[in-house]
Amino acid sequence: DIQMTQSPSSLSASVGDRVTITCRASQSISSYLNWYQQKPGKAPKLLIYAASSLQSGVPSRFSGSGSGTDFTLTISSLQPEDFATYYCQQSYSTLRETFGQGTKLEIK
Amino acid sequence: QITLKESGPTLVKPTQTLTLTCTFSGFSLSTSGVGVGWIRQPPGKALEWLALIYWDDDKRYSPSLKSRLTITKDTSKNQVVLTMTNMDPVDTATYYCAHRQKVRVRYYYYYYMDVWGKGTTVTVSS
Numbered sequence: 001d002i003q004m005t006q007s008p009s010s011l012s013a014s015v016g017d018r019v020t021i022t023c024r025a026s027q028s029i030s031s032y033l034n035w036y037q038q039k040p041g042k043a044p045k046l047l048i049y050a051a052s053s054l055q056s057g058v059p060s061r062f063s064g065s066g067s068g069t070d071f072t073l074t075i076s077s078l079q080p081e082d083f084a085t086y087y088c089q090q091s092y093s094t095l096r097e098t099f100g101q102g103t104k105l106e107i108k
Numbered sequence: 109q110i111t112l113k114e115s116g117p118t119l120v121k122p123t124q125t126l127t128l129t130c131t132f133s134g135f136s137l138s139t140s141g142v143g144v145g146w147i148r149q150p151p152g153k154a155l156e157w158l159a160l161i162y163w164d165d166d167k168r169y170s171p172s173l174k175s176r177l178t179i180t181k182d183t184s185k186n187q188v189v190l191t192m193t194n195m196d197p198v199d200t201a202t203y204y205c206a207h208r209q210k211v212r213v214r215y216y217y218y219y220y221m222d223v224w225g226k227g228t229t230v231t232v233s234s
Contacts, residue, residue, distance in 0.1 A: 030216075043224035043226055044204075049213075098157060102154045
């Protein structure tokens with residue numbers, strides 16, 4: 001079973017800040033890594049797939065990088081609507097496509 | 109435009125069986141590469157992947173819940189049904205279904221949940 005570990009678990013930042021969230025897989029998953037954003041009471045929204053491909057309609061301030069076991073999600077200049085919880089998910093093992101535990105991004 | 113909607117009981121008793129239906133539109137579950145997945149989220153906790161069914165009726169289950177889960181599809185009705193037996197209060201959660209997409213990037217195929225339903229909240233209590 002592939003475990004996904006995100007860091008930090010929570011993060012405080014200000015509008016305009018550059019923010020990086022990290023996701024680590026317990027074994028190599030190549031580039032089979034997706035990132036989702038979830039706001040309270042809402043369903044998750046896909047941001048990034050295949051580690052670095054931006055989903056259609058997602059602002060370009062979001063970017064993803066990494067391969068193997070270490071991945072990052074970067075928001076280049078935080079906007080008020082970006083305060084949410086972010087999850088990574090591996091789709092390498094189709095036996096079980098596990099999610100990370102989430103990173104809550106809060107306003108400083 | 110792809111849409112999905114979850115439906116089912118909001119309250120179940122311990123030991124009962126939960127049956128959830130995902131009704132979708134905008135795609136066909138008979139199209140090669142397409143799948144529908146179920147994911148849940150207990151209050152205040154992280155997302156948990158539960159099960160997935162593919163266009164060819166291949167099925168995948170979370171190993172920790174496999175003995176309790178069954179996923180089926182009715183292509184003519186555009187529905188996917190998830191059943192979970194022996195419900196327990198720890199199964200209290202919001203249950204989501206999602207469209208699973210397969211896409212080619214450079215030389216490889218990748219998979220992701222690109223459209224989600226709004227979710228349905230299930231409480232397990234006597």
